[in-house]
Amino acid sequence: MTADRSSSxxxxxxxxxxxxxxxDQALFPAVPEQNFAVRRMTLIALLVAAVVVPCVFVAxxxxxxxxxxxxxxxxxxxxTVRVAEEHALKVFDMNESLDAxxxxxxxxxxxxxxxxxxxxxHEKLQTMGGGYPQVAAVSIFGHDGALLASSRFFPAPAVSxxxxxxxxxxxxxxxxxxxxxxxxxxxxxxxxFNTGVARRADDGAFAGVVSVALRPSYFAAxxxxxxxxxxxxxxxxxxxxxxxxLARYPVGPTSKVEEPVRxxxxxxxxxxxRRAGVVRVRSTADGASLIVxxxxxxxxxxxxxxxxxxxxxxxxxxxxxxxxxLSTFVPSIVxxxxxxxxxxxxxxxxxxWERWQAEASMxxxxxxxxxQSRKMEALGNLVGSVAHDFNNLLMIVSANVQIVRRRGAASxxxxxxxxERALKSGQSLTRQLxxxxxxxxxxxxxxxxxxxxxxxxxxxRASLGAKVALVMDVGSGLWPMQVDVAxxxxxxxxxxxxxxxxxxxxxxxxxxxxNVSFRHEDGFPITGDFVQLSLEDTGVGMxxxxxxxxxxxxxxTKPKGMxxxxxxxxxxxxxxxxxGLAAIDSAIGAGTTVRLYLPRATHAxxxxxxxxxxxxxxxxxxxxxxxxxxxNDEVAAGTEALLQMMGHEVTxxxxxxxxxxxxxxxxxxxxxxxxxxxxxLVISDIHMPGKLNGIDLAERVQAFETKLPVxxxxxxxxxxxxARHVDARVLSKPFDIALLDKFLQALQRDLAHxxxxxxx
Numbered sequence: 001m002t003a004d005r006s007s008s009x010x011x012x013x014x015x016x017x018x019x020x021x022x023x024d025q026a027l028f029p030a031v032p033e034q035n036f037a038v039r040r041m042t043l044i045a046l047l048v049a050a051v052v053v054p055c056v057f058v059a060x061x062x063x064x065x066x067x068x069x070x071x072x073x074x075x076x077x078x079x080t081v082r083v084a085e086e087h088a089l090k091v092f093d094m095n096e097s098l099d100a101x102x103x104x105x106x107x108x109x110x111x112x113x114x115x116x117x118x119x120x121x122h123e124k125l126q127t128m129g130g131g132y133p134q135v136a137a138v139s140i141f142g143h144d145g146a147l148l149a150s151s152r153f154f155p156a157p158a159v160s161x162x163x164x165x166x167x168x169x170x171x172x173x174x175x176x177x178x179x180x181x182x183x184x185x186x187x188x189x190x191x192x193f194n195t196g197v198a199r200r201a202d203d204g205a206f207a208g209v210v211s212v213a214l215r216p217s218y219f220a221a222x223x224x225x226x227x228x229x230x231x232x233x234x235x236x237x238x239x240x241x242x243x244x245x246l247a248r249y250p251v252g253p254t255s256k257v258e259e260p261v262r263x264x265x266x267x268x269x270x271x272x273x274r275r276a277g278v279v280r281v282r283s284t285a286d287g288a289s290l291i292v293x294x295x296x297x298x299x300x301x302x303x304x305x306x307x308x309x310x311x312x313x314x315x316x317x318x319x320x321x322x323x324x325x326l327s328t329f330v331p332s333i334v335x336x337x338x339x340x341x342x343x344x345x346x347x348x349x350x351x352x353w354e355r356w357q358a359e360a361s362m363x364x365x366x367x368x369x370x371x372q373s374r375k376m377e378a379l380g381n382l383v384g385s386v387a388h389d390f391n392n393l394l395m396i397v398s399a400n401v402q403i404v405r406r407r408g409a410a411s412x413x414x415x416x417x418x419x420e421r422a423l424k425s426g427q428s429l430t431r432q433l434x435x436x437x438x439x440x441x442x443x444x445x446x447x448x449x450x451x452x453x454x455x456x457x458x459x460x461r462a463s464l465g466a467k468v469a470l471v472m473d474v475g476s477g478l479w480p481m482q483v484d485v486a487x488x489x490x491x492x493x494x495x496x497x498x499x500x501x502x503x504x505x506x507x508x509x510x511x512x513x514x515n516v517s518f519r520h521e522d523g524f525p526i527t528g529d530f531v532q533l534s535l536e537d538t539g540v541g542m543x544x545x546x547x548x549x550x551x552x553x554x555x556x557t558k559p560k561g562m563x564x565x566x567x568x569x570x571x572x573x574x575x576x577x578x579x580g581l582a583a584i585d586s587a588i589g590a591g592t593t594v595r596l597y598l599p600r601a602t603h604a605x606x607x608x609x610x611x612x613x614x615x616x617x618x619x620x621x622x623x624x625x626x627x628x629x630x631x632n633d634e635v636a637a638g639t640e641a642l643l644q645m646m647g648h649e650v651t652x653x654x655x656x657x658x659x660x661x662x663x664x665x666x667x668x669x670x671x672x673x674x675x676x677x678x679x680x681l682v683i684s685d686i687h688m689p690g691k692l693n694g695i696d697l698a699e700r701v702q703a704f705e706t707k708l709p710v711x712x713x714x715x716x717x718x719x720x721x722x723a724r725h726v727d728a729r730v731l732s733k734p735f736d737i738a739l740l741d742k743f744l745q746a747l748q749r750d751l752a753h754x755x756x757x758x759x760x
Contacts, residue, residue: 036350043346047339054332061324066317070291073308074278077234077293080226081276084236084304085295087222091134092195092300095212099197101128102138102210106199111142111208118149118156125151134218136185136192140199141167141209148208150187159186161209170198170209176301181244185213192216193246219247233312235283235290241301243267266292270303283307391733392632394426399638402737406645423734444578446601447485449478449513449531456492460511463496467506468537475514480601481531483578488598491571495535495594498568501558502539502592510536516597526581529600536593542586550584571596623647624748629659629684629697639683646741656684656692660700667704677706680751681744686714698728709747711740 105124106114114121121140129138129151137152145162161167169177180194196211216238223236227249237248243266265279276295283290290307297304401419404412453474461470499509512534518524542550551572568582571594575582579599586592626648630636640650653659659682669675682701686694698710710728713735729743 036346036353040343040346043339043343047336047343050332050335050339054328058321058324058328062317062321065320065324066313069313069317070310073233073291073310073313074293077278077291077306077308080234080236081293081295081304081306083226084223084238084306085297088219088238088297088302088304089300091214091219092297092302094132095135095195095214096197098128098132098135098138098212099195099210102140103197103199106140106210108202110201111144111146111148114140114142114148119154121149122151122154122156125149129212134214136190136213136215137187139187139211139213141211143206143208145209147187152187157187161186166194166196166211167209170196171206173198176241179240179246179300179302181240182216182246187213190215216247220249220251223247223249233309235307235309237305237307238297239270239303239305241270241273241296241303243270246302266294266305269294280310281307390426392635394423394734396632396634396638398423398734398737399635399642403638403641403645406642444482444484446603447481447483447488449481450474450476452485453511453513453533456489459489460492460496460509463493464500464509468500468503469506469508471508471510473510473512475512477515478513479515479529479531480603481598482601483598484574487570487574487578491574491596492535494568494571499535499537499539499592502537502541507538507591509538510534512536515600526579526597530580530597531600533596533598534593535596536591538591541588541590541592542584543588547584547586551582623649624680624744624751625649625651625678627651627653627659627662627679627682627684629653629656629682629688629694631655631685631688635685642737646744648744651679655688655690656694656697657690659684659697660692663701663704667706670706677708679708681709681711681747683711683713686712695726698726702727711743 102125105121109117125138125140129135137150139150139152140148141161142148145160145164145167147156147159147161150156164180166177166180178196180196182191182193184190185192185194192213192215194211194213196209199207199210201207219238224230227234227236230250235248235250238246240246264281266281269277269279276293278291278293281290281292282288289310291310291313292305292307294303294305296302397419401416401423405416454472457470457472464470496509503509512532514532514534515529516532517529518527520527551568568584572582575596575598580597582597583595584592585595623646626643628636628640628643628650630639630652631654636652640652643650651662653662663677666677666679670677682697684694684697688694692700694712694714698712701708701710707727710726711731712726712728713731713733731740
C-alpha cells in the first residue's frame with residue numbers, strides 16, 4: 001500500500017504505536033539493554049565448572065591415591081619378602097650344615113654299625129639339634145627307610161619311611177624332595193616338614209638319609225613378629241617350588257595338614273622358575289585378593305611369599321576418599337548454592353527488569369499518547385471551528401440547490417447535479433476531518449459480521465478496480481461487533497483504495513475475519529474479546545520510514561491531488577474511538593496487512609422487522625408552525641425558504657436567548673388566557689452566541705407543561721454526545737432535506753390524528 005495508509009502500528013508493540021516509530025524519550029531516556037542471557041550463561045558455566053572441576057579433581061586424586069597405595073603396598077611386600085628370604089636362607093643353610101655334620105658323624109658306618117653305636121650317636125644328635133628352636137628332630141634312616149637313630153628318642157622306635165615322597169625322591173636323586181611337604185612327623189610326633197640329604201657308602205651307593213624335621217610354627221612366629229601382629233594387612237608363606245605350603249602366617253584352619261595346591265598366577269610363576277616377582281592372586285585360606293611378592297630361597301627348592309590384602313588398600317583408600325570428598329565438596333556445595341541463588345536472583349532481576357521496561361514503555365507510551373492527544377485536541381479544535389463554518393456554507397449551498405430544484409429548473413439539472421456532487425465531496429471531507437479530530441459522532445450498533453461482510457463485496461470491488469482480485473475468508477462463529485456501520489464502511493473503502501494504488505499492475509486483496517481474545521499478560525495494548533478484520537494486499541509494501549508515519553494525519557506519499565492524508569488516520573481514529581485498535585504490518589516487496597480489532601458486542605443484533613405498511617391519509621395535513629433558531633442569517637434564510645416551500649409556517653430567532661423569551665411569553669399568555677402555544681416544532685442550531693445554546697434551549701422547552709418536539713442541528717461530536725441525553729432528534733450538518741421532510745410529514749400526521757381516548 002502507498003502511504004495514504006499513512007502510518008503503521010506494530011501489532012506487537014505494547015503501546016500500539018506505529019511500527020518503527022520511536023517515542024519521545026525526553027522524560028524516560030533509554031537505559032542500556034541488560035544482557036541477561038550472557039549473564040545467565042556465565043553463571044551456568046560457572047555452576048557446571050563448580051560441579052565438574054571438583055568431580056574431576058576428586059576422581060584424579062582418588063585414582064592417584066589408589067595407585068600410590070598399591071605402589072606402597074607393593075614396595076612393602078618387596079621389602080618384607082627380602083627379609084623373609086634372608087631368614088629362610090639362613091635356616092636352610094644351617095640345616096644343610098647340620099645335615100653335613102651328621103653325615104660326617106656316621107661316615108663309614110653301615111646300618112648295623114649305626115645301630116651298635118646308637119646311644120652315642122643319639123647324644124651327639126641331641127647336642128647338634130637341640131639348640132635350634134626350629135628343629136623338631138634330627139634322624140638317620142637306613143637304606144631301606146628304617147629309623148636307625150634320632151635326637152628325639154633312644155632307643156629309636158621301629159619306624160620306616162620307605163614309602164615317603166621325600167625318602168624316595170632323595171634316594172632317586174631328585175632335588176625337590178630334599179624339602180618335604182608338611183606332615184605329622186613319624187619321629188617328632190608334631191607337624192613338621194623335613195629337609196634331608198643322602199648318605200653314601202664308600203663305593204658311592206645309596207646308604208640312607210639324614211633328615212632334619214623343621215617346625216612350621218617357628219616360621220609362623222617369626223613372620224608374626226616381622227609383620228607386627230594380627231592387625232597387619234600382610235600375609236607371609238614359605239612354599240616349595242611346586243607351591244606346596246610349608247609355613248604361613250596367619251595360620252589357616254587347614255594348615256595342620258597338607259593343603260591342595262590351586263593353580264593361580266603365583267603357581268604359574270613358580271612353574272616358570274622365576275626367582276622373584278610380584279603377582280596378584282586370591283588367598284587359598286580366605287579367598288581375599290592379594291598383591292604377592294615372592295623370592296626364591298637361594299638354590300633351595302623353596303620360595304618365600306609376602307601378600308598384601310587389597311581389601312586393606314581399598315579400606316584405607318575409602319577412608320582417605322571420604323575425607324577428600326568432604327574437604328572438597330563441602331566448599332563446592334556452598335559455591336553451588338551461591339551460584340544457584342545468583343541464578344534465582346538473576347531470574348528475579350530479569351523479571352523486575354522486564355516489569356520496569358514494560359512500565360517505562362507504558363509511561364513513554366502514555367507520554368507519547370498524551371502529546372498526541374494534545375496535538376489531536378488542538379487539531380480537533382481547529383477542525384471543529386473550520387468545520388462549523390464550512391458546514392454552514394455547505395448548508396447554505398444545499399438549501400439553495402433544493403430551493404432551485406423545487407421551483408423547477410430543468411435546464412439547470414446538469415449544473416445542479418455537479419453542485420450536489422461537490423456537496424457530497426465536501427460532506428465526505430468534513431466527515432473525515434471530524435473523524436480524524438475525534439469530532440465526528442459515532443452511531444454504534446450491533447453488527448452481525450458473518451451476514452454483513454459478504455454484502456460488502458460489491459462495495460470493495462468498486463473500490464479496488466478490475467485489476468485486483470478480491471478474496472473473502474470469513475470464518476464461522478464470528479462474534480457480533482459494536483461499531484458505527486457507516487464509519488466501518490468508510491474505513492474499508494479507505495483501505496481498499498490504498499491497496500488498489502499499491503497494486504497498479506493488479507494483485508490479490510484478501511479480507512479475513514476471526515475472533516481473538518487478549519489478556520493483560522499478553523502485553524497487547526487492549527484486552528478483552530475482539531473481532532479481527534485482516535485486510536491483506538500483494539502490493540509494493542512500505543519502507544520503515546513511511547510505515548512509521550502511516551497513521552499520521554495529512555501525511556501522504558501520493559501525487560499532489562491524489563490523496564488527502566486522511567484515509568488511514570480516519571481508520572485509526574475510528575477503531576480507537578470504537579474501543580479497539582488498528583495495526584499495520586508491511587515491508588518492501590512483501591505487501592501490506594491492515595488489521596482492525598473491533599470490540600465484541602455484549603448482545604446479539606436485533607432481527608430485522610418487515611416494514612409496516614403506512615396507510616394512505618385522506619387529504620393533505622396542514623403545515624406546521626416552526627420556530628427556527630439559527631444565528632447564521634444565510635443558513636436561516638435558506639432553511640426558512642425551504643420549509644415555507646414545504647407548506648410550513650416559519651418564525652426565526654437569532655439565538656437561543658431570544659427563542660427562550662418568546663417561549664416564556666407564550667407560556668405566560670397560555671396561563672392567563674388559555675391561548676395555545678404558537679409553535680408546533682423547534683428546529684435549533686446548537687452552537688450559537690449568547691448565554692444559552694441549542695441543547696440548553698431543548699432542555700428548557702421540554703421542562704414546560706406543554707412539551708414541543710425539538711430538532712437539533714450541529715456537527716460537533718461533543719455536543720452530539722450531550723444531545724443524546726435530551727429528548728430531541730439530532731441532525732448532523734449539513735443534513736439531508738429529504739430526511740427532514742420525512743420527519744416533518746410524520747409529525748404532521750401525528751398532529752392531524754391525535755390518539756383517540758376511550759368513551760366514558
